[in-house]
């Protein structure tokens with residue numbers, strides 16, 4: 265270890281001591297660099313990995329992420345597997361951050377990703393000179409450092425400089441010291457392309473996005489969550505579509521980044537569109553056959569009734585003219601459906617752009633305080649009431665069916681939003697249902713009856729028993745709650761389906777018994793037809809069996825057995841409910 269010159273000049277014991285000292289110095293230097301590189305975690309994996317990182321100025325103009333040959337953790341969107349201490353730290357992160365920040369910290373901020381686009385997308389050439397220029401607005405509150413900066417790097421690396429006017433980091437009153445002067449210093453390397461706007465009170469993501477759009481200077485505004493990775497060629501197709509249609513509000517295909525391993529996965533094709541639950545939560549639906557037929561190729565935009573919320577682009581002026589976001593909404597939730605209903609009803613469209621891909625880290629929780637002004641812990645609920653009151657006309661009754669408790673809740677002044685709707689001369693919510701999402705089931709319209717399926721002798725009603733309706737569930741009975749409990753409301757349709765919003769009641773008969781289980785399952789042709797007979801039986805048409813329940817006791821599962829009009833446990837009525 266000690267070089268030859270030193271060795272000849274030193275007695276043996278001293279040489280050993282010097283060897284040890286040098287080894288110690290070297291070890292601590294290595295240790296220092298390791299910690300520094302990984303903690304700074306910008307431009308990790310330096311020279312040892314066999315390549316030189318480009319200087320920041322070059323980053324802006326040569327888009328190295330596409331060209332570089334990196335071999336570090338997480339490259340090519342691969343998962344990061346941690347061991348030992350790192351693993352423990354990562355698991356702790358999952359509890360506090362709902363994402364593995366430790367894993368993220370191991371990955372280069374410029375990591376490569378699989379280019380998941382369809383082949384046809386790759387050969388399109390865009391006339392960059394004529395396309396509108398983008399302000400990419402990234403809103404954040406106390407986001408972890410590496411996911412936030414990787415979002416910025418991916419945008420810088422994978423956007424044509426001609427199209428990228430600026431990146432705006434909109435800091436929604438973050439408290440962590442790291443996001444202050446260290447971030448101010450960090451962004452200097454981007455030569456002014458990236459700027460920070462700081463809010464000195466908590467705006468919540470909705471007012472933060474609105475502020476970002478107002479302060480941005482680009483022709484189009486693009487919003488991203490602060491834990492995204494823009495993939496190859498993501499920006500051009502968004503700009504192209506807005507160039508073609510000013511009133512199109514467009515979303516990239518959202519690829520999945522695992523919060524646990526940071527693995528990036530995506531399918532080039534778009535297979536789903538946005539829908540909604542009457543509880544005003546967002547859901548994915550398959551592309552309707554009619555929309556699929558309208559598109560001549562897989563790379564054409566897909567019209568979608570709603571959007572997920574976080575990742576979108578719009579002509580900046582159009583976005584603001586059509587009402588931006590509702591500034592009366594707090595913290596999180598509801599703005600995604602609000603903008604969706606509003607844009608469609610006021611003459612625009614929501615579209616998914618298959619050639620544009622952006623990854624998003626899906627977290628199981630929110631690492632920030634979700635309490636709104638006045639200690640409001642139900643911001644999604646109150647925001648959704650605002651949108652229901654302004655945009656849904658009488659159909660708001662279906663929201664109140666789920667949220668009876670909010671009927672009389674004061675959710676602030678709505679006059680500005682009502683005026684907006686009038687000024688823009690927007691269509692009705694019925695128009696939206698009929699034209700944009702005609703498959704949406706309206707539980708109390710055009711049906712034989714709507715209400716609770718009630719056994720009058722016992723005052724028990726068919727009930728979901730709070731089982732999660734996103735999958736198939738068994739139905740049970742519970743003491744009747746009246747119109748106040750949505751868990752007991754069913755529709756008997758003109759096609760004789762006994763159903764709820766997305767699912768139908770079916771009978772599953774086992775081979776050996778003549779008894780069937782009563783399930784709530786996706787609506788398919790099968791054992792899902794029912795009729796209420798003259799002698800008060802609820803009979804499943806396909807199996808001939810009748811709705812029944814053991815011991816007429818609350819909390820029991822329902823089943824279907826051989827019909828017997830003399831059995832009180834088979835006597836049902838539909839207690840009609842009129843929603844208001």
Ligand code: LR7
Nearest residue numbers: 403404405436468469489490518572573574595596597624
């Ligand atoms: O008070 C806040 N202030 C903020 O600036 C709360 C949040 N934020 C920031 C936050 O740091 C993050 O960058 O807002 C961004 C979004 O917050 P998330 O990541 O906690 O939200 P989410 O991904 O759970 O939620 C989705 O629904 C929200 C409803 O209000 C927003 O529309 C989010 O943008 C949206 N995210 C997506 O749609 C990502 C793709 C999901 C899919 C499919």
Ligand code: MN
Nearest residue numbers: 489574624625
């Ligand atoms: Mn998010």
